[in-house]
Amino acid sequence: MLAKRFRLRIVGTLMLVVLESVAFLLFPLVLGLAIDDLIGGERAGLIALFALTVVALAIATGRRFYDTRAYASVYRTIAAEMVEREHRDRTPVSKISARATLLVEFVEFLEESLPMIIGSAISIVGAVLILLSMHTGVGVAAVGLIVLVALVYLVTMRANTRFNASYNDELERQVHAIESESVPTTIRHFRDLMRWRVNLSDLETFNYAAIFIGVIGLLIYSPVALVDESARQGAVFAGMMYVFQYIEDVLHSPLYLQQLIRLDEIAGRLGRTRPAPSGDRVELPGR
Numbered sequence: 001m002l003a004k005r006f007r008l009r010i011v012g013t014l015m016l017v018v019l020e021s022v023a024f025l026l027f028p029l030v031l032g033l034a035i036d037d038l039i040g041g042e043r044a045g046l047i048a049l050f051a052l053t054v055v056a057l058a059i060a061t062g063r064r065f066y067d068t069r070a071y072a073s074v075y076r077t078i079a080a081e082m083v084e085r086e087h088r089d090r091t092p093v094s095k096i097s098a099r100a101t102l103l104v105e106f107v108e109f110l111e112e113s114l115p116m117i118i119g120s121a122i123s124i125v126g127a128v129l130i131l132l133s134m135h136t137g138v139g140v141a142a143v144g145l146i147v148l149v150a151l152v153y154l155v156t157m158r159a160n161t162r163f164n165a166s167y168n169d170e171l172e173r174q175v176h177a178i179e180s181e182s183v184p185t186t187i188r189h190f191r192d193l194m195r196w197r198v199n200l201s202d203l204e205t206f207n208y209a210a211i212f213i214g215v216i217g218l219l220i221y222s223p224v225a226l227v228d229e230s231a232r233q234g235a236v237f238a239g240m241m242y243v244f245q246y247i248e249d250v251l252h253s254p255l256y257l258q259q260l261i262r263l264d265e266i267a268g269r270l271g272r273t274r275p276a277p278s279g280d281r282v283e284l285p286g287r
Contacts, residue, residue, distance in 0.1 A: 009070040010110070014118065016063035021119040023056035025126040028245065032238025039233065063115070071111040079103055097175045102168065109263050117256045120249045127246040134239045135229045141218050142246055148214040149253055152207050159203060160261050167196035200258070207254045215247050 030052050034045030082103060086096045124146065132139030153160075170193045177189035226239040 006074050009074065013063065013067050013070055013111075013115070016059060016066065017115040017118050018122065020056065020059045020063055020115075021122040022126075023052060023059060024119070025123055026052060027056075028238045028241035029130065031241070032234035034234070035237060036232050036234035067111050067115070071107050074110070075104070075107040078107075093175060095172050095175075101171070106263060109259060113256070113259050116252075117260070120252060120256060123245060123249050124253075127242045127249070130242055131239065131246070134235065134242075135225050138218075138222050138225050138239070138243070141221055142243075145211075145214045145218055145246075145250055146253075149211055149250060152210045153254075153257055156203055156207060157261070160200070160258065163196055163199045163203065164261055167193070167200065170196060204254055204258055208251070211250065211254065215251065218243065218247065 027049075030045065030049050034049045037043065037045030079100060083096060083100065128139055128142050128146075131142050170189065173189060174193070177186050180186070222243045223236075223240060226236050
């Protein structure tokens with residue numbers, strides 16, 4: 001397993017992601033306190049906001065320097081092993097090329113998308129807890145929105161998985177289609193490739209539209225409830241910032257879920273291991 005083999009590098013990046021996400025989660029709360037302090041003639045909240053900004057910047061910058069180098073090392077190792085294994089198994093060059101491309105996508109997911117998913121999850125959970133502490137009704141409404149997201153994806157999961165598998169099947173035929181030097185074959189390949197891509201995009205659009213119905217309800221209800229609950233301007237401002245942050249994360253969740261479904265399918269392809277002539281087995285990312 002990829003996670004087990006490179007656990008130190010991956011755990012290191014994920015720890016930095018968690019620290020960065022927690023720091024950014026605190027921004028609306030500290031900003032609200034700073035506003036209330038300034039209205040009252042105090043500066044303590046502003047100092048706390050400045051300190052949080054410096055810490056968040058240091059963590060975010062350091063993580064990005066580390067991530068790029070860590071995952072470049074991972075890709076160099078597993079790409080070479082994958083190509084060597086496929087050559088031993090006499091896999092057609094077209095499939096090796098396609099799987100190398102899929103492997104790039106897999107590593108880019110670990111480097112770029114996984115931190116965003118973890119950060120979004122921390123942000124969603126943190127925002128719900130803070131909103132529950134500010135106003136129970138707004139917190140419950142926020143939980144209802146994420147339940148709606150889960151229901152939408154339960155309904156569309158099977159179609160999503162099928163479309164991704166068909167898209168990757170067609171992608172593995174790309175080099176063969178180009179090498180055939182047949183115009184009809186090449187046209188048919190790219191037509192089929194784009195057909196599956198359009199199907200995936202249409203499904204994602206449907207999911208987005210269904211989720212946005214819940215977003216509208218939360219967006220209308222929240223300001224009324226928060227203003228009724230608190231007379232402090234900073235608290236109301238912080239509450240609405242958490243609502244907007246929560247909505248942004250929820251609206252991004254369809255994209256993240258789509259990536260997870262796609263990467264699960266890719267991991268299945270790259271993780272198929274067959275005995276090499278020497279009896280060794282090369283482990284690549286898999287389930």
